[in-house]
Amino acid sequence: MSESELAQLPLPWAYGTPPLQARLRVTPEDFVVEEILGYDAEGTGEHALLWVEKRGANTDWVARELAKFAGVSQVAVGYAGMKDRHAVTRQTFSVQLAGKPDPDWSAFPHAEVKVLAATRHSRKLKRGALRGNRFVLVLREVQGDRAAAELVLTQIAARGVPNYYGEQRFGREGGNVAQARAMFAGRRVERDKRSFLLSAARSQIFNSVLAARVERDAWDRPLDGEIWSLAGSRSWFGPEPFTDVLAERLARADIHPSGPLWGQGEPPTQGEAGALEREIGMANSDLATGLALARMDQERRPLRLMPKDLKWHWLDDAALELSFELPAGAYATVVVRELAQS
Numbered sequence: 001m002s003e004s005e006l007a008q009l010p011l012p013w014a015y016g017t018p019p020l021q022a023r024l025r026v027t028p029e030d031f032v033v034e035e036i037l038g039y040d041a042e043g044t045g046e047h048a049l050l051w052v053e054k055r056g057a058n059t060d061w062v063a064r065e066l067a068k069f070a071g072v073s074q075v076a077v078g079y080a081g082m083k084d085r086h087a088v089t090r091q092t093f094s095v096q097l098a099g100k101p102d103p104d105w106s107a108f109p110h111a112e113v114k115v116l117a118a119t120r121h122s123r124k125l126k127r128g129a130l131r132g133n134r135f136v137l138v139l140r141e142v143q144g145d146r147a148a149a150e151l152v153l154t155q156i157a158a159r160g161v162p163n164y165y166g167e168q169r170f171g172r173e174g175g176n177v178a179q180a181r182a183m184f185a186g187r188r189v190e191r192d193k194r195s196f197l198l199s200a201a202r203s204q205i206f207n208s209v210l211a212a213r214v215e216r217d218a219w220d221r222p223l224d225g226e227i228w229s230l231a232g233s234r235s236w237f238g239p240e241p242f243t244d245v246l247a248e249r250l251a252r253a254d255i256h257p258s259g260p261l262w263g264q265g266e267p268p269t270q271g272e273a274g275a276l277e278r279e280i281g282m283a284n285s286d287l288a289t290g291l292a293l294a295r296m297d298q299e300r301r302p303l304r305l306m307p308k309d310l311k312w313h314w315l316d317d318a319a320l321e322l323s324f325e326l327p328a329g330a331y332a333t334v335v336v337r338e339l340a341q342s
Contacts, residue, residue, distance in 0.1 A: 011207060012214040013338055014162050015155055019148035020340035022139035022320070024333075028055050030138040031087035033332075036325070037080065038131030045122030047078075048095045048102055053114045058085045062113055063093060070095050070103055078125035081133075081328065084168075090116070094125035132308075132327045139320045139340055149320070152339050153312055160253070161338050162210050162219045163305035165203035166331030176200035177287075184290030198294055201287040202261045208280045209259040210303050220304045222250070222257055225271025229258040229302040232327065236300040239270050256302035262288050263296035305330050 025031050041049045048070075054062055063077045070076075076096035083089035105115035170176050180197040183189050189197065213219045222228075227238045228246070231254050240246075249255045260267045260277050267277045281288040307324035314320055322339075326332060 011162075011164055011211045014159075014214055014219065015152050015338055018144075018337065018339055018341050019152060020139070020142055020144035020320075021342070022142040022144075022340040023342055024137065024139055024336060024340075025086050026138075026140045028086055028088050030140065031084060031332075032136040033083055033087055033089040033091075034134040035080065035083070035089075035091040036131045036133060037092055037129070041119040041121045043120055045120045046096055046098050047121045047124055048097055048105075049119050049121040049125070050093045050095065050105065050115050051090065051117040052093055053088065053090045053116055054083070055088050055112045056085060057110075057112045059083050059091070065110060065113070066093055066095055066108075069108055070097065071100070072096060072098075076124075078127075080125055080127060080130040092125060094121060094123075096124060128328065130328050132325055132330075133332075134323070134325045135332045136321065136323045137332060137336065138315065139322070139336070140318065142318045142320050142340070144340070146314075149339060153310070156307065156335065156338060157310045159220060160304045160306040161335050162214050163256075163302050163330060164207050164210055164334045166333045168331070168333075169203045170200055171196075177204045180204075180290065181286055184286055184293075198291065198296060201291055202263075202296070205262045205280060205284050205287055206259050206301055208284065209277055212276055212280065213257075213259070213303060218257070220250075220257065222246075223271065223273040223276070225269050225273040225275075227258045227267075227269050227273070227300055228255045229300055230255060231302070231306075234299070236268075239268070239273070253304075253306045256304040258300040259303050261296075261299040261301055262291045263298040264292040265298050267298055268300075301329075305334065307335055310335075 050066070052062065059079060059082045063079060064074055067074045067077045072095060078094040079091060081091070083091050102118060105118050108115050176197055177200050180201040183194070183197050210219060222242050225239045227236050229236045236258055246255065262281065267274060269277050305326065307326060310324040312320060312322050324335065
């Protein structure tokens with residue numbers, strides 16, 4: 001079995017085999033994403049802050065076209081995160097105009113991109129500078145047990161889903177992991193591609209740890225030696241004894257069990273949690289060693305993902321609409337995968 005085929009093996013589900021068969025992204029309008037920055041524009045400054053809607057367009061391409069339209073270099077354009085191409089997405093871009101007046105943004109010459117609003121801000125928008133994303137998704141050609149689907153949705157709303165990295169992180173047929181292994185073995189890669197491959201290597205180890213914990217039904221409960229992630233931040237703490245206080249915080253989703261984003265040094269977990277992570281690190285020793293030699297730091301990611309304000313309703317017997325909010329860095333597709341297979 002090839003590297004890409006191994007990467008495509010299904011990860012275990014939290015609630016058993018999904019009760020539905022369905023299609024997602026029949027049209028871009030079936031996958032709507034709206035970015036949540038978490039702060040407002042200041043109203044003054046040399047950066048134009050643009051609220052942009054795009055349909056079937058790549059985020060990098062939009063950034064290049066905005067730079068060209070404004071007559072500035074591409075480095076003058078910023079955005080917080082990449083958004084799906086095969087979707088309708090609304091996100092913020094910043095364009096540094098440095099004393100220049102705003103162009104007529106309504107005249108932006110691409111029908112698939114609309115500048116919905118523009119204001120001014122003092123700083124360039126940086127990657128990762130967002131709170132999360134809102135999603136409205138439509139599953140079509142739905143077949144399966146509707147009552148069982150309602151039960152799974154109720155469980156997801158109450159308990160969440162395993163916080164896997166989505167298949168987008170791994171490239172076509174999972175090829176980014178194979179390329180990361182080749183890079184660690186000495187193959188030269190372009191600098192801008194290197195970060196994608198390092199991320200894919202980390203994500204492969206993380207997903208492997210999370211998959212093992214799903215198999216043990218321990219993705220939303222602690223193992224001995226657990227490290228805890230604080231909800232809504234990159235901070236973590238532990239290990240420490242599991243007390244009633246921690247149990248209450250876990251129950252209200254203030255903290256989550258965490259998994260490794262591999263780097264140099266040893267994972268901070270101990271006991272059963274630490275033994276599991278080290279075992280999986282050894283099973284992926286080429287990735288783990290490559291990440292350490294690349295001087296990546298040991299970091300943590302929550303194992304549990306809690307969709308906020310999850311709602312659903314049937315548009316007809318074969319179409320189900322889902323809406324929810326996710327924190328930055330989470331994947332809507334890992335919510336859908338617990339409910340339906342394509």
